[in-house]
Amino acid sequence: MFIVSVYNVLFLCTGNAARSIMAEAILNHLGGGRFRAYSAGSHPTGQVNPHAIELLERNRFMTENLRSKNWSEFALPDAPHMNFVLTVCDKAAGEMCPVWPGQPMSAHWGVPDPAEFKDDDQTAKKAFAESFMILSRRIALMVNLPFEKLDRLALQKELVDIGRQQA
Secondary structure, X not given: OOOOOOEEEEEEEOOOOOHHHHHXXXXXXXXXXXXXXXXXEXXXXXXXXXXXXXXXXXXXXXXXXXXXXXXXXXXXXXXXXXXXXXXXXXXHHOOOOOXXXXXXXXXEOOOOOHHHOOOOHHHHHHXXXXXXXXXXXXXXXXXXXXXXXXXXXXXXXXXXXXXXXXX
């Protein structure tokens, strides 16, 4: 069984400006106090994409503590111990990640990059909404897993399977 009082989850992406930020906010909202989500990037942009903030606020998610940050913050000795590390973009999935203390479970939950649509505001908003829906669905599936009945291997398989789910 894989049971702790609060599961720490780190969502990784390259820029930590859109997908990983949305995932952090969604899990902190849906997690019901059982999960604490964080996000980071291998090459953070330094700012959260305004479309991500607008979408989260429109859906009544907390945004005030969201910021674009480097994943090295979470490899420091005083960083929170992660139970799960989930990549949400294709680029971060292939990069060399830091060694995370405690050997957290990891999976790749690739989501198309909505920030690619910079020239057309309507197309960008639609892309952000689609990414938000995919992440919301996957996170809801994770939150509802029977953690108290799954051993580490079964839980790892479930996380990988969730990454294959579409919206």
